[in-house]
Amino acid sequence: MKKNILITGCSSGIGYDTAHYLHQNGYKVYATARKEEDVKRLRSEGLDAYLLDVTSSSNIKKILDFITKDKELYAVFNNAGFGQPGAVEDITTDALKEQFETNFFGLHELTRQSLKIMRKQGYGRILQHSSVLGIISLRFRGAYNASKYAIEGLCDTLRLELMDTDIFVCTINTGPVRSDFRQNALKMFKKNVISKGSIFEREYNEELLESKEEKENDPFTKNSVVVIKNIVHALEAKKPQARYYNTLATHILGALKRVLTTSMLDKILIKI
Template sequence: MKKTILITGCSSGIGYCAAKTLHNHGYRVFATARRPASVEMLLNEGLESFQLDLADSNSINLAFKSVMRLTNGELYAVFNNGAYGLPGAIEDLSREALRGQFETNVFGWQELTNLILPVMRKQGYGRIIQNSSVLGFVSLPFRGAYNATKYAIEGLSDTMRLELTGSNIFVSLIEPGPIESRFRENAVKMLLKYVDVEKSIHHERYHKVLKRLHTKGPAVPFTLPPEAVLRRVIHALEAKKPHPRYYVTFPTFLFGTLKRFLSTRALDALLAKSGGDH
């Protein structure tokens, strides 16, 4: 019998790569996306797909019920991946902007996971894989909203892992640095939607940020393809004892090490130079 996995955010990048590859490796994949056009694309490529908008509780419930109906109430794994980035200085972000970022990147993930957990408890096994980020444990300027959501995911995941001790349900965090995707393209849209760039005290920095976000191809060093994340996802799915955390890309290993050995002040000085303009 095929192992089943529900993946969110499959329109491109990491989610798309995971859905296609795991399907080809014999998993029964439920590839979800927010936009109907993305769902149609996935269906045309031979995947089982339906709409799931992480900012909409009704959409989450409908997607969950669809999976349960198709699997007779069982699910081996969920890969929470769907998210977006909202660049901007903290002082420029409204309550509405922050709420939207959390609705998709945190609340939607946890609502979906909480629907799935009783199913996994009943069947006696399961894998919950959370696509976090290097920005889940270090902060960069002008990434505050996204940083906060990933810090939240890290805290929720660590707590779930403790609460699920002995249940045969494993929680793993994937922590990538820069990965090839449409992330920057979507980030530009969100920045321009919520921030009046020209009226901000940071307008000169924003123009540098926008230049970086508009760059074609890798905008920063050490960018890897989504397959680098997929390798960790496969280990988290198939290892007898999956790791609680999986680092991906050189920056994640670098900052993970520096955070252990540098003082907060020294790390701040380094991170302040690493973000915003580059």
């Protein structure tokens, strides 16, 4: 029997590429997206795709009930998420709540419901998509940083609570990967941040609003294949790693976080 996996946030980027890769390599993939047009597109490409809004507990239960009606649940990849740029003082509490609803609370709800199934069956894999920004922080990324730091704390706790089981929680720390993430983040910035008159107006214009195309020879921005390699290991290794660093940027910044003082690291991060 094929191992099955539920993947959230499959409309583009890492979720999209992972769903196709695993589908082509023997997995039974349940690819999900929040918009009906994305679900239709995924189905037209040969994927078993379903509508799933991770902020809806009832929607999550419905899809899990469907998957486990005749089979067990091998794995979940909590990939859905978005970025909300803007300085902390320019981000409203409502915008911060919106960031957490998808990036953290939705992830927690799917994890919580999945664990009930996995505890009953005695095994499972839960892959949580964090970020290099769950390890270090960058300015104008406060909402996103906070949501990813929250995931780190949740995963560290879950590992302790699941230590005597065959249910593994793996944190996927992804650095810059080519996707629609930056474009979608810019939309959220324009939606939720009033940049005109902000003390950071000039920086916003220079660093966020000006069009900057990704360079193919950029040594830090990679294609999603670097992430998929680690996802496969997390799914197939007898004892998967607790944490997977993806891209050179994640490895470098993760190492600097461990060896530098806070003030020394801040001097580097302010330049990024």
